[in-house]
Amino acid sequence: MQSTLLKKKTQKTIIKVNGVKTVFDTRVVHDGLNLHINEGEIYGLLGPSGCGKTTLLREMVMLQKFDSGSIEILGHDLSGISMDAAQDLRKNWGVLFQSGALFSSLNIAENIALPLEEYTDLSPKMIDEIVEFKINLVGLKSSDALLFPSQISGGMKKKAGIARALAMDPKLLFLDEPTSGLDPISARDFDALILKLRSLLGLSIIMVSHDLQSINDTLDRVAIIDNKKIAYEGTLDEVSSVDNAFIQTFFKGNYE
Numbered sequence: 656m657q658s659t660l661l662k663k664k665t666q667k668t669i670i671k672v673n674g675v676k677t678v679f680d681t682r683v684v685h686d687g688l689n690l691h692i693n694e695g696e697i698y699g700l701l702g703p704s705g706c707g708k709t710t711l712l713r714e715m716v717m718l719q720k721f722d723s724g725s726i727e728i729l730g731h732d733l734s735g736i737s738m739d740a741a742q743d744l745r746k747n748w749g750v751l752f753q754s755g756a757l758f759s760s761l762n763i764a765e766n767i768a769l770p771l772e773e774y775t776d777l778s779p780k781m782i783d784e785i786v787e788f789k790i791n792l793v794g795l796k797s798s799d800a801l802l803f804p805s806q807i808s809g810g811m812k813k814k815a816g817i818a819r820a821l822a823m824d825p826k827l828l829f830l831d832e833p834t835s836g837l838d839p840i841s842a843r844d845f846d847a848l849i850l851k852l853r854s855l856l857g858l859s860i861i862m863v864s865h866d867l868q869s870i871n872d873t874l875d876r877v878a879i880i881d882n883k884k885i886a887y888e889g890t891l892d893e894v895s896s897v898d899n900a901f902i903q904t905f906f907k908g909n910y911e
């Protein structure tokens with residue numbers, strides 16, 4: 656109910672990707688890629704392995720440069736953005752990459768506290784309170800705070816990663832294949848968490864996924880990358896009913 660209201664009220668575009676081209680050495684990964692993401696939606700980037708999903712995510716969060724075209728986030732054009740403006744803009748999002756592991760030498764609480772210690776002047780007591788709140792928000796227990804990454808399950812690591820990504824109360828959350836490597840129960844648990852966080856915090860979530868169940872249960876709109884471009888963009892229903900062999904194979908889950 657809440658998320659329906661949210662979606663109806665806000666159809667503001669928060670990310671616009673226009674004609675993006677990405678070249679690594681001589682290999683063209685994106686060539687004229689266009690998409691737009693609306694506020695409050697859970698948006699999926701889909702496509703076969705190696706089609707450039709992670710690269711696009713990294714470009715959106717300014718971890719990687721693209722060669723031409725433009726990306727606009729929250730009204731800011733990323734091309735030619737100043738260092739100061741970039742630093743401010745980064746505070747609006749949290750990211751959880753596939754390889755975005757927790758620091759193994761820090762416990763869960765210390766991992767989540769890291770961005771707060773780095774980017775804010777909050778007192779240690781305030782940071783402790785925020786960390787405890789985030790730990791509970793993602794469904795971990797307060798008593799998990801002192802455990803180290805080697806002592807927790809894959810599902811708990813993902814939750815701790817989300818808690819760290821949410822440390823600074825971002826508006827946007829970028830996730831790269833968050834359920835890959837999780838057992839089915841943990842994966843569904845993670846999907847439920849994503850839906851809960853969206854309705855509770857009004858987040859916009861941009862997610863790369865291969866997980867068909869997760870795609871069906873969580874995504875509002877999707878973009879499918881094929882042949883260096885967006886082959887299809889639309890609601891899950893629209894895209895999955897497109898009469899095209901590539902798309903149909905894709906949604907049957909044996910496209911790789």
Ligand SMILES: Nc1ncnc2c1ncn2[C@@H]1O[C@H](COP(=O)(O)OP(=O)(O)O)[C@@H](O)[C@H]1O
Pocket residue numbers: 679680684702703704705706707708709710711
């Ligand atoms: N830093 C890089 N240098 C050179 N090639 C890269 C780099 N990052 C990605 N690539 C290449 O770009 C293509 C897309 O990669 P990636 O975005 O990781 O795909 P996906 O996430 O869709 O599987 C792959 O061929 C990959 O090898």
Ligand SMILES: [Mg+2]
Pocket residue numbers: 708709710831863
């Ligand atoms: Mg990838």
